[in-house]
Amino acid sequence: MASNTSETKIKLDFETFFNVIDGQLCSSSTGLTRFTVNPATLEENASVPVSTIDDVNKAVQSAQNAAKTWASTPWSERQKKLKAYADAFEANAEGFLQMLLNEQGKSIREAQIELWLTLTFLRGTADLSLPEEVIEDSDKRKVLTRHVPLGVAAGLVSWNYPIFIACVKFASALITGNAIILKPSPHAPYCNLKIAELGLHFFPPGVLQALSGDDNLGPWLVEHSGINVVSFTGSVGVGKRVMESCSKTLKRCVLELGGNDPAIVCSDVDIESTAPKVAYFAFANSGQICTIPKRVYVHESIYDKFLSAMVAYANSVSLKQDENPSIGPVSNQPQYERVKELLADIEKDELTIAAGNTKPPEGKQGFFLSPTIIDNPPDNSRIVTEEPFGPVFPVMRWTEESDVVQRSNDTNFGLGASVWSRDIAQADRIARQLQAGTVWVNTHAEVDPGIPCPGFKDSAIGVQYGVEGLKAYCNLQTLFTKLD
Template sequence: MEGIISFDKFYNIVNNSRVLGDKTYHGIDPSTGKTLWETPVATEDDLDKAVAAANSAFKKWSSLQQHERSRFMRDLADGLEKHKDALTELLGKESGKSVSFAESEVVMGINTMRRHADWSVPDQLLKDTEDVRIVVQHVPIGVVAGITPWNYPFQLAILKVAPALATGCTVILKPSPFTPYTSLKIAEIAAEVLPPGVVQALGGDDNLGPWMTKHPGIHKISFTGSTATGKKIMAVASETLKRVNLELGGNDAAVVTENFDVHEAAQLVAMATFAHSGQICMATKRIYVHESVYEEFMKHLVEIVKGYKPGEGFCSPIQNKMQFEKVKSIYNECEEQGFNFAVGGGSKVSVDDNRPGYFIAPAIVTNPPEKSRIVQEEPFGPIVPVLTWRDDKEVIERVNDTPTGLGATIYCRDEKRAWQISESLETGSVWVNSGLKLDPVALFGAHKQSGIGGELGPLGLKYYTNTRTITYWKDAPKGPQANGNKGLFA
């Protein structure tokens, strides 16, 4: 498909063709509450055609040499780079991000595509003797359905597409109905440089996700979203034994020790907590501060947070009304139970009663009960509890006392102690001395009910492959038949 990419007209992309539909839906600009562009609702027939195209394309795409796929991926990165400014503006509209935050996400996504073009999963030689050679190969799974959420719609779409392409899979994107626009443009731009059927995108209503999950022509679901939805996907995927990659909810904790510079800790924790108003899966949701530095830490943290201005990156709107109401309910529950607010409170949830959009004022709750909702539940909004602790064993137990295990952050300048705490946490990732700072080679996974599988880095590619073990006996008479009393094992 070749032609001008328009950023005010939107289509589903099937087999490199722009597809309209009888029904449409639209997103909402969370900064203003105004409706955005109409987008076609995909039908079950659209999905069937996309799946057929993806399976047909898979045969050729998976047979390409790694360097050939890498070249295509770099061409796609170049195509996205060409439209960087338009994608940034579009992302800001659909997500509510400030220009700087939206641009950062687009650049991160483009770089993610380029980095994945450098990676592969090589064969692993397990044994090579005069009798036998044993090799484990990692072969592409097939057609991947990438189901993405509304908080980071561009980057998380790329995180589905890039490893799929690198390993030889084809992919069908399904963006959140709250933020469909940048994902659809990724597929439209991909259609200019990739063979038909390799990258497609379908937006739609609540029927589309279940159709994809149960479709026998789809071989893997890569989903980022809530734990509740992830459980439903896993249950339905079991009917066809689809592979699943689930990056689900978390309740990430930050632990501030007494030997870290208190002002620096407050700055880093504030960034990791309130960036995009807390609407980041790996954002800090609970802050544990050693009691000896608690008062000083709170003084710095309160000063920082009170300086946030609506519309900027640390006081952006909640992306949609459903989440807006959830965050308000947590805020109001803290008020009703009489919890102490260091910032916010006083029944003033909105940053400005006259301001349109889904803005919520940042709030800090000090030392609420450990079993309260604000501590136990992920708000995914700009409200956070700060709690004191005394010894390492105690805080580790409190951090681990949750059914989720996505990530955690430790602020500690004693390297031995930092490693000991990190290795005691039941989380897929631990960041030491810097939150929200991802290295693209680092695998991003999860423990407990925060997910299954992993993404990012060379290790993340393995989750888009099946293994095939080839055992080649070089001289058959010396093979298993000649084992005599040794039985089945050589």
């Protein structure tokens, strides 16, 4: 629970929204604004600024000035401020919860999970450290390595977990002595602006800033010569463009991109308990999470019973955000149209629909789609090869271990995977053959601030979370002292 300090009594106003530049709440330099709609009700949200290149330049200059002093602030002091920030964030949890519902459309339970994850990572990241490592200490020489901050980071945040992703980025940047400018998705800008606004009470001006904008804002930040590292979460296509732009100024980049995680279910699982768990993970946040099962492979000996149990779970899921189990709408109209197009392709190819529907539910306002399961589609169908990022996934049969491993690895994605079995030796044997950054056994998508989250293939460049994630915001320096 939050500590009883004056900082935790800070009350944010969730009615008006501004950029945060150089310790001030600012409108765009042109006064231009835009807004999003609540994906569940289609009602208009509040106005937010549309930043200009002048706003970007001011924020970068402020961050450069702040980074010099912040880098020299002792690690213990940075930890203290980050933990105090976490307490104040918790005190404002109800406001963040309601705003998250309005801008992203999660169910209430999913929104509560995001806030819990955020607090866990804010406090967990604050407890991490990067001590100097002595390589040699002899009478002739002393050699050690240390990590020094890069300077100014840009955090490009996706719309599916806007609070959690933004806080992971800024906590990792700030604890290592960097300044950061958050750039929220145009589809979910509100909570990110409030995250930076809350930071005004804890961090020096310029250390934590946020800019809202349109599609021009990301390229302006990525290409800016005053930015030293870009942390981007989003699609593979945009990630490739970010990396290409970073190469022009040789700035570092950390990319967490798409996933098409396989979940391999072995023949010995307890169907009654396992099937709802796998289905829960697959439908979490309406399927809009990079690291959740997107392809489920079930051993043929239990396939029919396991599929039936997953269908039963899908049929129990409500589209009312205040019920449990439930899912919210797809978060924004562009993604809604993409998923509908994929569902239309499923219908055109006459694939077998075990649960749900390829059409939006009748009489339901907002970007809602029914939880949908596709029964044993061909391996080359779009629902298998693409990342849906919506509440629809395929379930397929497997017989031989070597075959299911090959099919699981037959993708350009490599973010996560899971194996479900009571035979831990079998699960470990399969897990070690999977080409994914994280492989879970008997769970999926569990994360921890102390555990790194890497990715293979097109799914990631660099690492997030844990000590390895902190290193992404640092230069490694060797100090070599000759004593002889």
